[in-house]
Amino acid sequence: MSKSTLALIAAGSAVAGASLTALIFSSRPQKVTSVPVPAYPSPPPQPVSAPVSAPLPTPSLTQSPVNPSGVLKYGLTPPIADVNITPSHTSAYNRQTRNPHWVAEHFTPQSLAQHNATRRNSVFHEDVNVPPIFRAKLSDYFRSGYDRGHQVPAADAKWSQEAMDSTFVLSNMCPQVGDGFNRDYWAHFEEFCRTLTKHYPSVRVVTGPLYLPKQYPDGKWRVSYEVVGSPPNVAVPTHFYKVIYGEEAFNSPTGRVALAAFVLPNTEIPNSKSLKDFEVPLEAVERASGLTFADKLPIQRRKRLCTEVNCEILVREFDKTRQQGSALDVGQRNVGQIAQEARKW
Amino acid sequence: MSKSTLALIAAGSAVAGASLTALIFSSRPQKVTSVPVPAYPSPPPQPVSAPVSAPLPTPSLTQSPVNPSGVLKYGLTPPIADVNITPSHTSAYNRQTRNPHWVAEHFTPQSLAQHNATRRNSVFHEDVNVPPIFRAKLSDYFRSGYDRGHQVPAADAKWSQEAMDSTFVLSNMCPQVGDGFNRDYWAHFEEFCRTLTKHYPSVRVVTGPLYLPKQYPDGKWRVSYEVVGSPPNVAVPTHFYKVIYGEEAFNSPTGRVALAAFVLPNTEIPNSKSLKDFEVPLEAVERASGLTFADKLPIQRRKRLCTEVNCEILVREFDKTRQQGSALDVGQRNVGQIAQEARKW
Numbered sequence: 001m002s003k004s005t006l007a008l009i010a011a012g013s014a015v016a017g018a019s020l021t022a023l024i025f026s027s028r029p030q031k032v033t034s035v036p037v038p039a040y041p042s043p044p045p046q047p048v049s050a051p052v053s054a055p056l057p058t059p060s061l062t063q064s065p066v067n068p069s070g071v072l073k074y075g076l077t078p079p080i081a082d083v084n085i086t087p088s089h090t091s092a093y094n095r096q097t098r099n100p101h102w103v104a105e106h107f108t109p110q111s112l113a114q115h116n117a118t119r120r121n122s123v124f125h126e127d128v129n130v131p132p133i134f135r136a137k138l139s140d141y142f143r144s145g146y147d148r149g150h151q152v153p154a155a156d157a158k159w160s161q162e163a164m165d166s167t168f169v170l171s172n173m174c175p176q177v178g179d180g181f182n183r184d185y186w187a188h189f190e191e192f193c194r195t196l197t198k199h200y201p202s203v204r205v206v207t208g209p210l211y212l213p214k215q216y217p218d219g220k221w222r223v224s225y226e227v228v229g230s231p232p233n234v235a236v237p238t239h240f241y242k243v244i245y246g247e248e249a250f251n252s253p254t255g256r257v258a259l260a261a262f263v264l265p266n267t268e269i270p271n272s273k274s275l276k277d278f279e280v281p282l283e284a285v286e287r288a289s290g291l292t293f294a295d296k297l298p299i300q301r302r303k304r305l306c307t308e309v310n311c312e313i314l315v316r317e318f319d320k321t322r323q324q325g326s327a328l329d330v331g332q333r334n335v336g337q338i339a340q341e342a343r344k345w
Numbered sequence: 346m347s348k349s350t351l352a353l354i355a356a357g358s359a360v361a362g363a364s365l366t367a368l369i370f371s372s373r374p375q376k377v378t379s380v381p382v383p384a385y386p387s388p389p390p391q392p393v394s395a396p397v398s399a400p401l402p403t404p405s406l407t408q409s410p411v412n413p414s415g416v417l418k419y420g421l422t423p424p425i426a427d428v429n430i431t432p433s434h435t436s437a438y439n440r441q442t443r444n445p446h447w448v449a450e451h452f453t454p455q456s457l458a459q460h461n462a463t464r465r466n467s468v469f470h471e472d473v474n475v476p477p478i479f480r481a482k483l484s485d486y487f488r489s490g491y492d493r494g495h496q497v498p499a500a501d502a503k504w505s506q507e508a509m510d511s512t513f514v515l516s517n518m519c520p521q522v523g524d525g526f527n528r529d530y531w532a533h534f535e536e537f538c539r540t541l542t543k544h545y546p547s548v549r550v551v552t553g554p555l556y557l558p559k560q561y562p563d564g565k566w567r568v569s570y571e572v573v574g575s576p577p578n579v580a581v582p583t584h585f586y587k588v589i590y591g592e593e594a595f596n597s598p599t600g601r602v603a604l605a606a607f608v609l610p611n612t613e614i615p616n617s618k619s620l621k622d623f624e625v626p627l628e629a630v631e632r633a634s635g636l637t638f639a640d641k642l643p644i645q646r647r648k649r650l651c652t653e654v655n656c657e658i659l660v661r662e663f664d665k666t667r668q669q670g671s672a673l674d675v676g677q678r679n680v681g682q683i684a685q686e687a688r689k690w
Contacts, residue, residue: 064432064505064508065453065455065456065459065504066433066450066451066452066453066456066504067451068430068431068433068434068435068449068450068451068497068549069430069435069449070451070549070596071435071449071451071549071551071590072435072449073641074590074602074638074639074640074641074642075637075638075639075640075641075642076447076449076551076636076637076638076639077636077637078426078428078437078446079424079426079437079439079446079635079636080637081423081424083423085413085414086413087409088413089413090413090414090416090417092423092424094424094635095635095636096633096634096635097635101423101424102421104413104414104416104417104421105411105413106411106412106413106415106416107411108410108411110410111410111411114410133628133631133632134632134635152413159410159411160409163409204413204415204416206416206421213572213577220571221571221572221573221577222569222570222571222572223568223569223570223572223580224567224568224569224570225567225568225569226565226566226567227558227566227567227568228566232558232566235568245416245419251415257419283478286478287478287479288441289424289441290424290439290440290441290442290479291421291422291424291440292420292421292422292425293419293420293421294419294420294421295419295420296418296419296420297419297420
């Protein structure tokens with residue numbers, strides 16, 4: 001460990017303060033603030049930080065000689081999940097892994113039918129709303145061996161060039177294995193999601209990374225994942241999840257919702273593999289991610305998506321002959337262009 | 346991957362809703378709510394969730410055919426860091442690792458001088474305010490090979506039995522290597538922190554786990570850590586940090602603050618090792634943890650603690666002959682009792 005200097009310590013705080021936030025103390029236990037649903041977008045989307053209401057003891061001066069919460073005055077907070085609301089997606093960013101916690105999207109038969117955009121000119125870009133010391137950088141992916149893998153795919157946002165461009169922000173990316181995964185099975189899985197609009201007038205998908213343990217020969221369970229960048233900065237997830245909500249009705253407070261959750265390993269997957277093999281209970285994703293996805297959706301409104309829909313990927317024969325470049329050099333190229341060549345949409 | 350059933354999916358949400366929270370949307374960019382400092386404690390401490398203010402675009406209905414944020418109505422939120430405010434400490438819990446993000450404490454010469462408690466009757470207990478599917482359990486530590494390692498040590502809370510008891514909640518614990526670390530070097534480090542009250546009338550310490558990458562022979566950096574429990578549930582940190590604030594004055598809004606940050610590996614450390622070797626720039630802890638610690642502390646109020654104080658551990662000759670039990674069976678015993686025997690306080 002290198003030793004610190006006062007200058008370094010000072011510098012440490014200078015860069016981190018951008019989107020600082022505060023504990024909001026409420027003496028009304030169990031009060032939960034309703035969630036306003038923002039409509040897109042004017043003025044332009046901005047990042048917001050994770051927020052929360054909170055029951056708390058009513059402050060009262062007592063005989064305690066100490067005040068452990070007093071340190072909050074210096075700027076310590078619960079971890080901030082930079083929330084980014086864009087035309088194509090809403091995301092919550094993990095400052096520790098430099099990947100999103102989740103990225104949420106929404107599409108309909110009508111939105112997918114609009115072809116007003118091309119990814120040809122879309123440019124991968126860093127999320128400047130994340131403080132620099134916590135930001136995933138383009139250079140982290142450069143020659144990393146991994147694709148800059150969209151969590152919300154560009155192809156779901158063809159209804160507007162601005163929307164498509166917004167999918168190229170790095171806070172919508174994770175390092176993904178290219179051949180056999182991002183450009184193959186995972187792409188087919190994304191296509192499967194789009195086809196759900198044949199069954200549901202409104203489809204929501206939440207996508208994100210997982211870091212799962214596996215059992216080693218010594219019987220112990222360990223989480224192990226690569227970190228790319230120099231110095232190492234962005235975690236390479238071991239798995240990815242998608243939670244899918246097939247809404248029977250658009251914007252109905254009472255309509256039923258078909259749910260499905262999938263967890264796929266970040267590795268080459270043969271197209272012969274059934275998507276059903278990757279279906280998991282929603283609770284499994286919740287345990288693994290630490291998130292909740294449907295607490296406010298009453299049980300009587302839920303259905304199981306894979307009993308209504310054949311949960312299998314749809315393999316299109318992409319023009320592989322035009323897919324140049326190995327996974328080792330995709331960082332140098334525009335992965336979007338590669339994918340554009342590979343995927344005939 | 347096992348396949349889901351509707352019942353399982355339904356169960357997934359039933360258990361997770363306890364401390365649910367909500368996005369608070371504000372159209373006033375940069376507004377930061379002040380942080381009220383709660384005084385201890387009446388009524389009893391309760392957990393709260395991570396909160397945050399947030400700039401957001403002013404909602405306006407436009408031509409967008411989709412509404413990605415609409416999924417929030419089902420209960421998806423940025424990750425919730427269960428905040429627990431107790432007499433001895435305030436903590437923020439990580440639902441993914443089942444360890445805290447951080448645990449904050451405060452002590453003074455006066456608080457340490459009060460000896461009104463014994464850990465003999467303190468009992469390790471689960472944090473019932475964390476939803477069950479995200480909770481660290483006593484059984485996870487049982488025969489795990491690791492100590493239930495206090496982040497805020499019991500010995501800092503002798504001023505009240507209630508305060509000391511509150512340090513035994515599992516949300517104040519991480520799996521720590523016992524021999525050579527938790528019961529040795531780490532304990533000496535905790536003792537060093539207490540001695541800082543000779544120099545400062547008020548001392549704050551924030552402690553927590555890290556999961557750091559290391560470089561492997563293939564040149565790649567990987568994070569690798571064990572997960573204990575059956576099924577695996579609680580991550581075993583690779584390192585621990587402490588950020589120390591030596592306050593020149595108690596409760597002064599202008600007094601200077603001596604800062605130091607340390608990162609120690611979760612492994613046996615010989616007592617001959619200098620504590621200075623583990624001092625790091627505060628920014629290093631911030632990068633590794635994704636947290637910020639001193640954003641609101643102006644540079645002109647900062648000093649470097651280790652230029653004022655000799656940053657070395659204080660080794661007491663503990664009565665090792667009474668320290669029974671290997672690291673392999675501490676899960677079965679009361680680690681507090683072991684430590685009580687070992688540490689002559």
